[in-house]
Amino acid sequence: MADQPLASPPAPAPFREPLVFVDLETTGANPVRDRITEIGIVEVSAAGVTQWSSLVNPGIPIPPFIQGLTNISDEMVADAPPFADLAEEVLGRLKGRLFVAHNARFDYGFLKNEFRRLGLKFHATVLCTVKLSRKLEPQHHRHSLDALVERHGLYDEHRHRALSDARLIHQFWDRLHGKYAPEPIWAAVETLTQRPKLPPHLPPEALDDLPELPGVYLLYGQEADGEPLYIGKSSNLRQRVFSHFSGDQKDARDTAMAAQVYRVEWRETAGELGAMLLEAKLLQAHRPSLNRHQKKGGELCAWQLVQEAPGDFRPRLVLADELDFGRSPDLYGLFNSAKEARNSLKKIGDAHHLCHVLLGLEKQRPGKPCFGHQMHNCKGACCGKESLSQHSARLMAALAKLKIKEWPYAGPIGLVEKDDFSSTTDLHVVDHWAYLGTAQREEQVWEILQQQGSRPAAFDQETYRLINKAIAQGAVEVRELTPPVQPA
Incomplete structure (x- = not known):
């Protein structure tokens, strides 16, 4: 059934502190590689409710899938201002307010990365309305914005555009206040916005940018140039890293980590295969003291x-x-x-x-x-x-x-792995079961192969298992790599 306008708008929630309801449209899902195409902000303060939005020139093409989803084309953003021209305006509207968004880490992560590229610092207390909905209404299984629109009778005529979706989030907030007393709502907000417990030697903002994406993380001790204490992988980096510091560690390694960690690094990947390959390579290279190792090297x-x-x-x-x-x-x-x-x-x-x-x-x-x-x-x-x-x-x-399977290809190959939005593609370069590295651009492939040269990469049992399984199951596209023709 088509959306119908509301007979009357939801009653506004009582004002308690300044809020901003934020939604972004982007070129993809990766806040490091992708860019913002539209910003929508609904501001709530003691003075009332205001709204603001702008298209943004991302400086890169918008994938066709994203254009179809958002109805924002390359032509529409061609004359729009770049984020650099909007940064001060956006920062002024967000500063000092509770940052409310649906799947909030997505929007917050994109904005933080855009500000960082300009040398600007941005930190906010973040409230995710997905988590708020789950907290207040656990009897429901679906908490997507579409589900909330249907369940709470929300409406805006320009769905999937930034300001429209920001207005829907604001409507959801008002609907909650019409359904529940303020006390349980703000108790849930307080619980959801509490900062996770961090190791004593990490600064409060050290993990603000941890993405909810696949990748590998490295935990370091006090020495600035020291080897990592621990290396791990996850399909959700943010969730996994914070699990080490949850405060109820049952694993002795987690307790040791919390006392020793001074720095955290992470490397995002397009998918889980890339995370597993990178983890295996880094473990082989560094052999961190807090990782469990089956045997010392040289005994395979x-x-x-x-x-x-x-x-x-x-x-x-x-x-x-x-x-x-x-x-x-x-x-x-x-x-x-x-x-x-x-x-x-x-x-x-x-x-x-x-x-x-x-x-x-x-x-x-x-x-x-x-x-x-x-x-x-x-x-x-x-x-x-x-x-x-x-x-x-x-x-x-x-x-x-x-039997160990013999290498079935004439030379090196690339294993193609894409992210959920297909806007980011990783090409894992592999030769004779050895993982050599990952490329996002064509020229990087040949840089990886040239760096390897004629020296055979060390054979690793876990890497062999991962690659063999991925190929056998058809989980990745296999691309045989032919060196580019050199100009005469």
């Missing part, structure tokens, strides 16, 4: 089948720091220690009636079969009752599930 190993004689293949233990696992054929396993590798091979041998002598797990006794044959668990390849080629074939079949 695998079994390689080596042909001792025609048709006679034997397993040989090889180490990742001695052999490039990404470029070597006939590898099986991936184990964190030689002991783990031998135990696994023994179980496989016993399950498939293979000879422990030929597996290298037992010494050959001259003129005698292996111990397993005496126990009727070996088919006699050690004493001529089974041919070596038959034993080798059974060994290969038994190890098949453990």
Whole structure:
């Protein structure tokens, strides 16, 4: 059913403190890479209610999907002022007021980044009306702005434009005051706007800009140039980082972090695959003291089948720091220690009636079969009752599930990952199961490959698993990378 005008506007909420209801339209979802295209502000003060809005020239193209959603085109913003020309005006309207928005971290994050680019500081107490709706009306499952419009009978004729949506948020605020007494509303506001508890050595504004986006975070100690204490990933950086400092840490590492953290850095990614790849690479490079590590470096190993004689293949233990696992054929396993590798091979041998002598797990006794044959668990390849080629074939079949997949491409590839709005695309550059880096622009791809040069990147077990799984499941687009043609 089409929207209908309200028979009468909602009664205004009683004034308690200055408020601004804010909505933005943008070129995408990433506050670092995307830009604002429109600002709408409804101001509430003791003097009454005023409203202000402006289109903004973002300086970059607006993706077609966003143009269709907002009805804001590149032509409409071509003659609009850039944010730099509006910054003082916007700052004056926001300063000293409770910042109210729907999915407020989105709008607040974009504005903070725009102000930062101009060297201006902006901090505000932020109230998210999604969270306010959930807090006051937990019986409802949907709290999107569309859901609130339907549930509370809100109306504005220019839906999905900045000022229109800001007015809808203001209407929602007034509707709440017509439905509930002021005390529970402001009790909810106080709860939702309380600053999270931070480590004692972090300044209050240190985590204001943490986005609710995928990425990797690094926690540092007191030394300015020291190694990170902890590295983690999340699909929601803000939520995950604050969970470490919630004040009710059950994990001893979180307690240690809260006492030791002096600085937090983060790196956003377009999606979860990029976050996992970057985390694996950083963990391998830094090995932070508060992360749990399975084993010390240099112990990753695998079994390689080596042909001792025609048709006679034997397993040989090889180490990742001695052999490039990404470029070597006939590898099986991936184990964190030689002991783990031998135990696994023994179980496989016993399950498939293979000879422990030929597996290298037992010494050959001259003129005698292996111990397993005496126990009727070996088919006699050690004493001529089974041919070596038959034993080798059974060994290969038994190890098949453990085979490390050989690199199926002629050279490096790019794994394409997009964010929810498809306005940001990350291209993860990978070669022989090694993650080399991530590019957002074409020229960055070749910079990454040139930096790598002819040196093979170190093979990492977790990175191999992530890339292999993503490709096998079709979770990402695979783009084979062909070097650009150099001008003559």
